[in-house]
Amino acid sequence: MSDYLVKALAYDGQVRAYAARTTDTVSEAQRRHQTWPTASAALGRAITAGVMMGAMLKGDDKLTIKIDGGGPIGTILVDSNAKGEVRGYVTNPRVHFDLNEHGKLDVAKAVGTNGMLTVVKDLGLRDFFTGQVPIVSGELGEDFTYYFASSEQVPSSVGVGVLVNPDNTILASGGFIIQLMPGTEEKTIDEIEKRLRTIPPVSKMVESGLTPEEILEELLGKGNVKVLETIPVAFVCRCSRERIADALISLGAQEIQDIIDKEGYAEASCHFCNETYHFSKEELQQLKQLADAKEE
Missing domain, CATH: 3.55.30.10 (Hsp33 domain)
Structure with a gap:
């Protein structure tokens, strides 16, 4: 059943x-x-x-x-x-x-x-x-x-x-x-x-x-x-990689750069479903570019 x-x-x-x-x-x-x-x-x-x-x-x-x-x-x-x-x-x-x-x-x-x-x-x-x-x-x-x-x-x-x-x-x-x-x-x-x-x-x-x-x-x-x-x-959890990426972009270019400099990657977990999303240095650099474009 x-x-x-x-x-x-x-x-x-x-x-x-x-x-x-x-x-x-x-x-x-x-x-x-x-x-x-x-x-x-x-x-x-x-x-x-x-x-x-x-x-x-x-x-x-x-x-x-x-x-x-x-x-x-x-x-x-x-x-x-x-x-x-x-x-x-x-x-x-x-x-x-x-x-x-x-x-x-x-x-x-x-x-x-x-x-x-x-x-x-x-x-x-x-x-x-x-x-x-x-x-x-x-x-x-x-x-x-x-x-x-x-x-x-x-x-x-x-x-x-x-x-x-x-x-x-x-x-x-x-x-x-x-x-x-x-x-x-x-x-x-x-x-x-x-x-x-x-x-x-x-x-x-x-x-x-x-x-x-x-x-x-x-x-x-x-x-x-x-x-x-x-x-x-x-x-059912509606979290997604895209939503986490948007959240990272919202931090701003400088904070993303700080993460790159200190950690070299980012990892975020959803509280509700415990799904973990990993972003490599290269992916963070792409998100930083998007954040830069938003701030212009």
Whole structure:
């Protein structure tokens, strides 16, 4: 099964729902950043939440999630859009702790609880929409739930989970977001709350082979879910050699000459995907000529 997400309505439009399988996407992030298990779980949960939140956008809109809880993992940064494309990284990928008292990877210890969760949406307008809330648990699912309630005033339940193999590869990753629309009946709320208390962790549902559609049926009941859209999900970074070259040119001819004199080459890495771009002395000289031409 490839990664994808579904957007759906349930209970005759009273509930908006999203569910995603992100195993391959998080595996790609782990491979690129060589994250250790606890860092993999934290980054994977953030990526999963990010790609589902991206599905709430339209057209070319995009968003950035920044999680900084003051823990040893440092900052988690995730970019996503309405097309199922997502990328992300952590400041300190080599973080791992023993399992917590529930037998799960201790994401809260890695993330910390002394900081903020920030969401910045680029909706193609003059100003960005920014929402920020304190981190309340560090487990991330609860933190995104709190974000929706506090910053967007939408009662929600967010579940995100990642299972990591003993060899550090990703066994399963996925998530869901359930949101109540204005006027949702108390009976509907009670039913959903009861189901949320009894379902297995979402990572276990993904591991057992459940599709995003089936996960929503577990959450909301068979026959209640109407799928609106299915979107493929993938780790995608739009960095390129050309963009890095443009950034070097923007430094100016003198600074490029300084790099040539001191190092004889330039090397730049993209934070989001860890791709490294090398520029030889000859290539730097060509970029210097372009910078010279711009300055004339």
